[in-house]
Amino acid sequence: xxxxxxxxxxxFVVVCLGVSLVTFSILHASGDPVALIMPxxxxxxxxxxxxxxxxxxxxxxxxxxxxxxxxxxDFGRSFFHREPAFRLVVERMPTTLALTCLAVALALAxxxxxxxxxxxxxxxxxxxxxxxVVFLGQSMPVFWIGIMLMLLFAVQWRLLPVSGWGTWSxxxxxxxxxxxxxTPLFMRIIRSSMLEVxxxxxxxxxxxxxxxxxxxxxxxxxxxxxLPIVTVIGLQFGLLLGGAVLTESVFAVPGVGxxxxxxxxxxxxxxxxxxxxxxxxxxxxxxxxxxxxxxxxNPTVRLR
Amino acid sequence: MAVTLPRTAxxxxxxxxxxxxxxxxxxxALNPAALVGSLILLTMVSVAVxxxxxxxHDPAKQSLLRRFTPPVWQAGGNAAYPLGTDQVGRDVLSRIxxxxxxxxxxxxxAVLVSLVVGVAAxxxxxFLGGTVxxxxxxxxxxxxxxxxxxxxxxxxxxxGPSLLTIIVVLGLTGWERYARVVRAEVMALRExxxxxxxxxxxxxxxxxxxxxxxxxxxxxxxxxxTLQVAQAILAEAALSFLGVGSGNAYPTWGQMISLGRDxxxxxxxxxxxxxxxxxxxxxxxxxxxxxxxxxxxxxxx
Numbered sequence: 001x002x003x004x005x006x007x008x009x010x011x012f013v014v015v016c017l018g019v020s021l022v023t024f025s026i027l028h029a030s031g032d033p034v035a036l037i038m039p040x041x042x043x044x045x046x047x048x049x050x051x052x053x054x055x056x057x058x059x060x061x062x063x064x065x066x067x068x069x070x071x072x073x074d075f076g077r078s079f080f081h082r083e084p085a086f087r088l089v090v091e092r093m094p095t096t097l098a099l100t101c102l103a104v105a106l107a108l109a110x111x112x113x114x115x116x117x118x119x120x121x122x123x124x125x126x127x128x129x130x131x132x133v134v135f136l137g138q139s140m141p142v143f144w145i146g147i148m149l150m151l152l153f154a155v156q157w158r159l160l161p162v163s164g165w166g167t168w169s170x171x172x173x174x175x176x177x178x179x180x181x182x183t184p185l186f187m188r189i190i191r192s193s194m195l196e197v198x199x200x201x202x203x204x205x206x207x208x209x210x211x212x213x214x215x216x217x218x219x220x221x222x223x224x225x226x227l228p229i230v231t232v233i234g235l236q237f238g239l240l241l242g243g244a245v246l247t248e249s250v251f252a253v254p255g256v257g258x259x260x261x262x263x264x265x266x267x268x269x270x271x272x273x274x275x276x277x278x279x280x281x282x283x284x285x286x287x288x289x290x291x292x293x294x295x296x297x298n299p300t301v302r303l304r
Numbered sequence: 305m306a307v308t309l310p311r312t313a314x315x316x317x318x319x320x321x322x323x324x325x326x327x328x329x330x331x332x333a334l335n336p337a338a339l340v341g342s343l344i345l346l347t348m349v350s351v352a353v354x355x356x357x358x359x360x361h362d363p364a365k366q367s368l369l370r371r372f373t374p375p376v377w378q379a380g381g382n383a384a385y386p387l388g389t390d391q392v393g394r395d396v397l398s399r400i401x402x403x404x405x406x407x408x409x410x411x412x413x414a415v416l417v418s419l420v421v422g423v424a425a426x427x428x429x430x431f432l433g434g435t436v437x438x439x440x441x442x443x444x445x446x447x448x449x450x451x452x453x454x455x456x457x458x459x460x461x462x463x464g465p466s467l468l469t470i471i472v473v474l475g476l477t478g479w480e481r482y483a484r485v486v487r488a489e490v491m492a493l494r495e496x497x498x499x500x501x502x503x504x505x506x507x508x509x510x511x512x513x514x515x516x517x518x519x520x521x522x523x524x525x526x527x528x529x530t531l532q533v534a535q536a537i538l539a540e541a542a543l544s545f546l547g548v549g550s551g552n553a554y555p556t557w558g559q560m561i562s563l564g565r566d567x568x569x570x571x572x573x574x575x576x577x578x579x580x581x582x583x584x585x586x587x588x589x590x591x592x593x594x595x596x597x598x599x600x601x602x603x604x605x
Contacts, residue, residue: 011442011445014442015442015445015446015449018442018443018445018446018449019446019449019450021446022446022447022450022455026458026459026462027462029459029462029463030462030463030464033462036462135587135590135591135594136583136587138586138590139534139582139583139586139587139590140579140582140583140586141538141541141542141545141558141561141579141582142542143542143545143561143565144561144575144579144582144583147561147564147565147568147575147576147579148575148576148579150565150568151568151572151575151576155568155569155572162568162569238448238449238450238451238452239451239452241451242451242452242453242454245451245453245454246453246542246545246546249545249546250565257454260454260458261454261457261546264457264458264461264548265461265547265548267461267462272458275454276450276454276455276458279450279451279454280449280450283448283449283450283451284449287449
């Protein structure tokens with residue numbers, strides 16, 4: 001176990017360094033970021049800014065400095081807000097996490113019962129209907145789902161606000177949008193995990209003992225299907241955050257995604273780097289957590 | 305010492321789609337979902353190719369007199385503009401028709417980039433193993449640690465938005481799945497007798513990979529590519545929705561939806577119709593990909 005943990009942690013550190021390298025290179029991908037930031041300035045002013053941002057040092061020096069600063073949460077000041085970029089990003093984080101958690105809760109509330117139903121009543125009309133929903137859901141852009149919900153509930157029926165965040169009613173549409181984006185994915189995972197365990201020997205034994213179908217499914221099958229479900233959902237966390245970025249943009253939710261998208265448009269590199277770095281760190285940590293959890297909870301995993 | 309007969313014939317037994325290939329094809333062709341998907345897709349591709357001739361109007365032509373003309377079935381509609389006009393009087397149908405070009409072009413081209421990078425990485429990783437495998441595995445882990453859309457958006461903005469940048473960036477942020485799947489398949493194939501046989505008769509490594517291993521991974525690559533095109537189309541739409549698309553030089557579906565969002569209270573059709581175009585296209589591709597997987601999956605034979 002400890003050998004596994006050490007190896008896994010080592011990989012975590014290496015991946016973090018890789019994430020830093022990619023985030024670092026965003027600024028340099030433009031060739032000369034200063035020319036992008038102040039296209040009309042005289043060369044002397046540009047040189048001054050380049051010096052101030054440390055852009056005239058060798059790239060390796062800059063990268064080492066970047067990693068050191070990133071570890072301390074220092075990404076420089078936003079070019080436009082004149083505040084530490086990292087703080088601006090962290091301030092928006094609770095909103096994004098709240099949106100994501102609400103959406104996951106909604107998605108699970110729908111996907112767990114429907115997914116189980118589809119697996120238990122495989123190839124029935126209900127299962128086919130669920131499959132159709134999965135196909136449709138996975139073929140729609142999340143931002144379009146959001147606008148369609150907005151058209152119906154905010155414009156047509158005037159039940160909910162068009163955009164914003166803060167009151168409960170304003171959270172409904174964004175959460176439902178991101179939830180609708182996530183549900184098909186969860187449904188598929190839950191259905192296939194359930195199908196894998198449902199015909200195993202121990203489930204048959206449980207049935208043979210005369211347990212009710214309900215007990216067999218909930219207590220025996222679901223418990224063993226839960227682990228792969230949690231794992232896959234953990235691994236899809238990046239997709240979920242990507243969906244959150246788009247949802248925030250549709251409904252003007254003041255979260256990290258909207259902040260970063262705005263910063264990308266203004267070429268406000270410190271915010272872009274801080275935001276992308278922080279989201280990547282969340283994803284890397286979730287993956288680490290899920291991996292370790294998987295090994296801890298699954299006695300059949302043999303550690304090499 | 306190697307006295308076993310060179311069993312070269314075995315190498316092609318699994319490699320080439322013979323009788324089982326045509327059976328797979330028949331299974332695919334007879335499936336109604338696959339048929340519908342293929343038909344929609346064929347229509348979309350033809351429309352995209354023939355856009356300048358199919359579109360009733362110039363997609364960029366503005367007319368302030370015709371602003372916000374609703375679709376023809378609604379009161380105030382005009383048969384000359386069947387799907388209505390936008391906030392500057394441009395024909396929505398013509399813009400959707402032209403938008404198909406960008407979507408399909410970017411979708412297919414980005415996947416080709418992913419395919420080349422990912423398959424090469426997967427082959428190297430699976431066949432060479434060791435340090436190469438560790439390094440490639442780390443690169444895959446790193447690149448899966450970012451929300452694809454944000455990373456692509458940041459790089460497209462930094463590199464300067466153009467069609468080529470979008471294709472390359474989407475291609476380089478979507479290759480990981482190829483690498484993983486191809487690696488896993490190669491690891492399994494590496495130990496098979498026909499590879500061993502080829503090695504025994506002195507076939508070089510590169511030749512083994514290209515002639516014996518690669519053909520056996522083809523069916524999963526084909527299936528994956530179809531589904532990846534669907535993902536790439538959605539990603540391109542998201543990029544242009546967020547406003548870092550290829551500028552206003554030509555219409556894209558994502559950009560149309562983005563503009564439509566601003567006029568959602570006055571003109572429902574502006575955001576709705578291009579979204580339906582995306583839905584139809586991506587759905588068709590997903591249907592075809594899914595059925596292809598079923599048809600090519602040896603386990604369901």
